[in-house]
Amino acid sequence: MNQLVSTTGFSLAAYGRLLDALRYRGYAIVDYEEAEPAKPQLILRHDVDVCVQNALTMAEYEAAQAIRSTYFVLLRSPLYNLLSPENLKALQTIAGLGHRVGLHFDATLYRAEAYQDAIARECEALENLSGTTVDIISFHRPAQALLGYPDRLAGRFHAYMPRFFSDMGYCSDSRGGWYRGAPLDHPAVDESKALQLVTHPIWWIAEEHETAIDKLDRLVASRDTQYREALAANITPYQEVLNAR
Ligand SMILES: [Zn+2]
Known part of the structure; x- marks a missing residue:
């Protein structure tokens, strides 16, 4: 069966249970700069690929439990407009809750020689929008060559530097499931070593019985309604x- 269709069990409550289980095993939630690969430390990274409002819901859930994490947002996605009034407010609220804002950078939109300048420009724009310092970057669907790239980019850390990617454990819910193994089964967790846990809010603002396809279909239906309402608000006929109707 298509993997997207088969995975369920994600919700905010499930996310909370996962963090509880890691904390029960001695994990402390830390920021990128603080993380030491040999220690039971947990970096919480959220890549906001499709919906800023879902990210806000997750950020509020975490803040209610005194959890601080990092939200990486795209500036050039066809799926959301960060400057729309509700998304900009959500971004600023996420920052106001004490979370960090990072740049989610789509490198496919630039030539490799242009990465440094493009990252500097996008970070500056994001700093102006969010009202916070943006000094960490994650790549959106990175090419193989960027995984483990050792250097800073535009003077900033990125989430695929070896210290965050190969020196410590790395676990992602890409495509809506733990297709490379669940966090609690990760060898790094077995050895009480640090873990960068990558989640995408779209998969977690859900009911546990929903598949990834269910979640995406629900998103499309809600966007369809919003699109019609926005058109109606602008075009009287x-x-x-x-x-x-
Ligand atoms: Zn992404």
Whole structure:
């Protein structure tokens, strides 16, 4: 069966249980700069690939439990507009809750020679939007060549530097499941070593019975409604047609 169809069991409560289980094993939640690969430390990274509002829900859930994490947002995604009033407010609220804002950088949009300048520009824009310092980067769907890239980029740490990616454990919910093994089964957790836990809020703002496809279908339906409402608010004849339906 298609893996996207088969995975369930993700929700905010499930996320909370996962963090509880890691903390029960002695893990402390830390920031990128503080993390020491040989210690039972946990970096919480959220890549906001599709929905800023889902990220806000997750950020509020974490803040209610005194958890601070890092939210990496895209500036050039076709899936959301960070400057829309509700998304910009959500971004600033996430920062205001004490979370860190990082740049989620889509390197496929640039030539490799242009990465440094592009990252500097995007970080500066994100700093202006979020009102916080942006000094950490994660790559969106990185090419193999960027995994383990050892140097800073535009003077900033990135989440695939060896210290965060290969010196410590790395576990991601990409595609809506733990396809490379669940965090609690990770060899680093077995050895009480540090772990960078990568989650995408879209998969967790859900009911546990929902598959990844269910979640995406629900998102599309809600975006469809918002799109119609935005069109109606701007184009009176469309409003009249919608009202008549
Ligand atoms: Zn991504």
